[in-house]
Amino acid sequence: MNTPIPVIHYGLGPIGQAIGRTVAEEPRLVSVGAVDIDPHLQHHKLHEICDAELPELPIVGSLADVKAPEGAVVLQATVSRLSQARDQLMEAIARGYNVVSTCEELVWPWDDQPDLARELDEAARKGGVTLLGVGVNPGMVMDTLPALVARITSGVDAVYVARYVDVLERRIPLQEKMGLTKDPAWVQERLDRGQIGHVGLGASLQMLAAGLGWSLDVISIESEPIVATETLESGLGFIEPGLCKGIRQKAIGYIAGVPRITLELIMEAGVAGGGRDETIIDGDQALHMHLTGVHGDKATAALIVNQALHVQQMPPGLQTMLSAPLLPRRGQE
Amino acid sequence: MNTPIPVIHYGLGPIGQAIGRTVAEEPRLVSVGAVDIDPHLQHHKLHEICDAELPELPIVGSLADVKAPEGAVVLQATVSRLSQARDQLMEAIARGYNVVSTCEELVWPWDDQPDLARELDEAARKGGVTLLGVGVNPGMVMDTLPALVARITSGVDAVYVARYVDVLERRIPLQEKMGLTKDPAWVQERLDRGQIGHVGLGASLQMLAAGLGWSLDVISIESEPIVATETLESGLGFIEPGLCKGIRQKAIGYIAGVPRITLELIMEAGVAGGGRDETIIDGDQALHMHLTGVHGDKATAALIVNQALHVQQMPPGLQTMLSAPLLPRRGQE
Incomplete structure (x- = not known):
């Protein structure tokens, strides 16, 4: 060695x-x-x-x-x-x-x-x-990996990537960053000010666009709290119905008015269907990648x-x- | 531009x-x-x-x-x-x-x-x-892509990659290379002589090993005909039960007697479950990638x-x- x-x-x-x-x-x-x-x-x-x-x-x-x-x-x-x-x-x-x-x-x-x-x-x-x-995100599952997979097809019209994270499996500081147990209005206010939430979805969008050889005209990024409909236990205590159980972020990149890349990041307590990464590439071939087991930290x-x-x-x-x-x-x- | x-x-x-x-x-x-x-x-x-x-x-x-x-x-x-x-x-x-x-x-x-x-x-x-x-294989789905995905985890013990191809969706020369409608013994003989079958599974194995930073001690590659159990229609005519409907190749890379990489390529008429690429990476995280829509040609x-x-x-x-x-x-x- x-x-x-x-x-x-x-x-x-x-x-x-x-x-x-x-x-x-x-x-x-x-x-x-x-x-x-x-x-x-x-x-x-x-x-x-x-x-x-x-x-x-x-x-x-x-x-x-x-x-x-x-x-x-x-x-x-x-x-x-x-x-x-x-x-x-x-x-x-x-x-x-x-x-x-x-x-x-x-x-x-x-x-x-x-x-x-x-x-x-x-x-x-x-x-x-x-x-x-x-990092896993940005850096891999929403940008580098989809950029490589996209090389498999020609005529790419649109790319959709979604990452579902169960924050109950993650460390407490991350659960705090995701506004768990807080009032949704309180969370939305801090999301709007960029004080909480995930850093880097816009970077993933731009990185993936570069990997595809695309120049985006317009980028939109929206973030919103996900509201609990039933009581959940979290690392920060119980989340009662009506309180925040996570955050959904959506970044869209447009070319000539057409949405070409959509990234969705759903980070919530007890995500339905389990944590997973989905990539859909709509080109001459319709590629669908489903990846499980990626633990953020x-x-x-x-x-x-x-x-x-x-x-x-x-x-x-x-x-x-x-x-x-x-x-x-x-x-x- | x-x-x-x-x-x-x-x-x-x-x-x-x-x-x-x-x-x-x-x-x-x-x-x-x-x-x-x-x-x-x-x-x-x-x-x-x-x-x-x-x-x-x-x-x-x-x-x-x-x-x-x-x-x-x-x-x-x-x-x-x-x-x-x-x-x-x-x-x-x-x-x-x-x-x-x-x-x-x-x-x-x-x-x-x-x-x-x-x-x-x-x-x-x-x-x-x-x-x-x-190419898609070798070159992408059984080597480059798994090598990138493997970077997501540490402590990789074993990697398993399987590619399932429905040869009915592929060009006729490929169906010939896969021995469709032939007698299985005839196919096995030509497989053993390297006259038919897929070229490059061993290359994928070695490439993936390099991407993982591994030196394989021993490589085994086996190929066998897949025998039809019911009548199927192909680009070369009907495949009667008992005749060859495709080929299965398996490449295994060993380190110190332990199988560390297994690649399986199943190319057959009417593959059960549909064409797909599966990658399982057994490390500190258990990663499973399921990719559909990759059309070889x-x-x-x-x-x-x-x-x-x-x-x-x-x-x-x-x-x-x-x-x-x-x-x-x-x-x-």
Whole structure:
């Protein structure tokens, strides 16, 4: 076996901990550093926080306090917003580290934040390192995977992707973000202000459009609470009828007035029919993909770790899951 | 819109004709040449043979008789065996053309024919052009797509992929290749000699293993006729009970004695449950993908045409669907 790839854990909240547990099971990676800005976490060791067989590394407050070789891979699991991730990414680049990140807005920043994307791309290329944002959503089931499946048919008229998530199977902070047990009007107000809900459905829409070679004229994104009609038990207590049991988001991309891509994200307590991912591609062939078993947090941790195995071999710069090959060309490994 | 990409049709049998019809519907491509070694086809024009709105191009006997700009994309649909495709590929490289090919053995030649693969890779890199083999199978549903889906989970123990094809929906030559209406013993004998059956299940197995980062110790591939139990009507006449109604192929890849990848290809007249692709990934998450609507010939034509849109932007050399990104990196288009 080759020498394991050194990785630095950056961000040790619930997702960072799940990444830690996944790294512990992956012999091709070795943890060499752990960072979190939360001073409370800095009293603990990496293996304690993750409850996993990992090296006994102190959790430090900054990348500057980590000793790792150039080319090490930072596993960033800190923030959803690219503006907040920027300084951490620039510091990683300056230290010669590659980055695989859960930052939702890094997955496809080219349409919403092109200046920031270009800045990071140029810095990474100059530094000879690669940045890659990935997650289950955005990053895989509603964009990369449908874009690959769409290559199977010609004459694509429309693409419909729906992801159904049972939030009862997910961590409590996510159940809070989905407004569980709250008054629907309260939830709608915060959805409208962008204070709760899922980050990244618009990014998935734009990423999928790019993968299809389409330029969308108009994008609409709507979010609404899903109201319970019977009492449900959740990680936040009972959800009485009339209260919020989840959130439905719908993003539609139009070309010349015609809806061409529709993404629907249904995240609710006790989703009817069970959690699943549906992709319908309406082209010369009518393709229908039905995928079950994708668990959001576990899947994001797995994608981060699996891409960490490959990021050193990708061409430098800001890559996306559309530009990142699954493997390097033979002879180029 | 940008200038359309010039393409050269090489091989105008049933698949080549399907590719022609697909190119006719794709405004981003323009046909500039047509080649087939069959003298009978050379009496016809491209648009006649394909029965499609294509330029009225003569079908010539050799690439040497085509006038096309450097960088044009050859759509090769001639042979299944790489040894037979080699000279055509080398000539395309010598003329500065990129190639997207249906040649099954080009899809993943790195394990079975590494010397030939390296020769083509070096020649293509030297010539600054890209070669890519693709098809629905091998090339997509039993290798590339499962390899991408497997990135969603960690701890993959085993992968099972099954493709069910109703050959009654497919062209007659394929029904012949599947031994329809023949005596099962006659079919088994020819299967054992490799004279009939599907080419490329072993390539899919090796390609998927590479995508998973696995080295297989042992590979077993078995093929057997499927015997009709009731009378069926086929493109080759009635299939009486006791005669062959299709072929089942099974490829298993082992690591340390443990079966880790199982691929099953069931191609029969009137497949029970309908044509479909099933992928089961047994890891920390239990993923199950069910895909319907993939029509082998149409899908291969679509994949060739869709990849022809991107092959000029891939790094030169012999690429595979695992090394070929869906899109170039932004700023590199």
